[in-house]
Amino acid sequence: PLLLVFFNPDCPPCWEALPALAEISREVAVTVLVVASGAGLAPADRGRLEGFLRGGEGWPVAVLLVRDVEVLRAYRVVRAPTYILLNGKGVVTWVWDERILGKDLVERVQRVLKGD
Numbered sequence: 150p151l152l153l154v155f156f157n158p159d160c161p162p163c164w165e166a167l168p169a170l171a172e173i174s175r176e177v178a179v180t181v182l183v184v185a186s187g188a189g190l191a192p193a194d195r196g197r198l199e200g201f202l203r204g205g206e207g208w209p210v211a212v213l214l215v216r217d218v219e220v221l222r223a224y225r226v227v228r229a230p231t232y233i234l235l236n237g238k239g240v241v242t243w244v245w246d247e248r249i250l251g252k253d254l255v256e257r258v259q260r261v262l263k264g265d
Contacts, residue, residue, distance in 0.1 A: 150178070150236055150262060155221065156185040157229035158194045162248040166230055167201045169251030175207040177259055179234070183212045184220060234261055 154170060156163045174181050185198065198212050215221075224233055227246070232254070234243040243261040245254075 150180070150234060150242075151239075152179050152181045152258060153224065153233040153235065154181065154183045155224070155226045155229055155231040155233070156183050158186060158190050160229040163230045164197070166249075166251070166254065167197075169254045170210070171201060172251065172255050173208075173258055174210045176255065177262065178208060179258060179262065180209045181211070183210075185212055185214055186216075190214065232258075234258060 152170075152173065154163075154166070156166075170181050170183065173179060183198070183201075190198075202210055202212060213220075224231075224241075226233075230248070231246040232244070232249070233241055236242050243257070245257065249257070
């Protein structure tokens, strides 16, 4: 499974979610891909994302910096953060497009993967 996280560098809840995403990569059998706007990313913000990547243990974690909005259109993303969980066949199984606290995010992803 793959957890897509659509991330805006100007979005405080997006930054607040990084520890939960690191926890998910350690505790849940899912790859985490953070899709961030690369055009407006300040050097300090790049450093924060690189720290997130280096801190990951467990399942793969990656950050994709995008400049155009085609990937946003493809998944119909209109706000950040947006979380989209794809099963092993690439089918969307869960979408969440508002702020969610760290432990709640981890628990929801775990429940969806278990089929609850």
